[in-house]
Amino acid sequence: MNRIPLAIACAALAGLTSCGTPTERCEARVSAEQRNVARLLQEVEANIARGYAWETNVAGDTGFRLCAGGFRGGYGRLGLGYSSCYGGPETVRKQVPIDPAAEMRKREALQKRLAALSSQGTSQCIARESGTR
Structure with a gap:
């Protein structure tokens, strides 16, 4: 089934609903x-x-972390190792006085x-x- 007509129909319906x-x-x-x-x-x-109130901040993250993982070595051997990976920014939620x-x-x-x-x-x-x- 061709999905292009379906996508066009969905876009047209979304456009019509924004009208009024x-x-x-x-x-x-x-x-x-x-x-x-x-x-x-x-x-x-x-x-x-x-x-008190909750305050949400995004902590400054360098993006570099060490992550454990497995790999497949030569001759079908499995091993464990560390590599760098990106975990994304960290959100910190803390209580603040009001x-x-x-x-x-x-x-x-x-x-x-x-x-x-x-x-x-x-x-x-x-x-x-x-x-x-």
Whole structure:
């Protein structure tokens, strides 16, 4: 079976789904913003409940490591040896202290933003669409 027509059909469907009326695109942006603000709010509330936050850093990695491995020698012999290999960057997650008052202010601001998006987001999209007609 030829896969090129299938790939073209999938690309065409992906292109069509990105289309939509300006109202639909606006509503999609508002929904994405609501999800983002809700995720941030959950993170801040978890930080307040724990009393600390998590910070994720990528440690500076030279990329050189010694890795053990096997090899096949001459005459079908097996052996063990070391060689250099690349393990990729290492992600380090550590606890960092928080300022509870600042986190409370952040939570209040995010709650207000989420309420504003929930009450006005879609109606603004509809009003903007009707104003352009």
